[in-house]
Amino acid sequence: MASVGIFVGSSGGVTQEAAEALHELFEGSELINMEEDFDGIEQFDDFDVLLIGSSTWGQGDFQRDWVDPLFEMQNDEPDMSGKKVAFFGAGDQESHPEEFVSALGKMKDIFAKLGANTAFGAWPVDGYTFKYSFAQRDGKFCGLPIDDINQEDLTQERIEKWAAQVKAEMGL
């Protein structure tokens, strides 16, 4: 069976909660909090499947615990070919409609450039209201946006649906 690692950076706990829900839904998965459990980019080697979670901060930036690892990845260029990767993370479409969950797009580009297969977990933009997102690709988000601030009632349902979709797409 494929090994699944859920790597999450979260400052306020929203993306962390999503990661914990995914951890339950992906049986046998391992949950790695980027602040507390991350040992270095070699840790990605332990898994066939990576679920990468980050909230968006600043002007479309990834969460602070991802800054150094992603910088190191771009520098060291580890080979990610053969890995299946999907992205999720929290944002706020009302207060930050100009860069809504843009971190997901930035992370996708970094992993894809290193050879990972990132063609999983694309999510419809319907049901969200925003001006721009760097995570929007070909009319869809390149991962799962969670907006607990404005649409908390939809969060659990979105996570469950997305998990089922990703499992089916990855053949898990």
Ligand SMILES: Cc1cc2nc3c(=O)[nH]c(=O)nc-3n(C[C@H](O)[C@H](O)[C@H](O)COP(=O)(O)O)c2cc1C
């Ligand atoms: C200073 C600041 C900047 C933010 N920038 C963005 C942004 O550019 N895009 C976005 O979608 N959300 C933005 N947010 C909203 C956060 O992503 C949102 O609060 C999210 O729920 C945090 O998730 P976390 O608890 O997992 O860290 C920002 C929030 C703050 C306080």
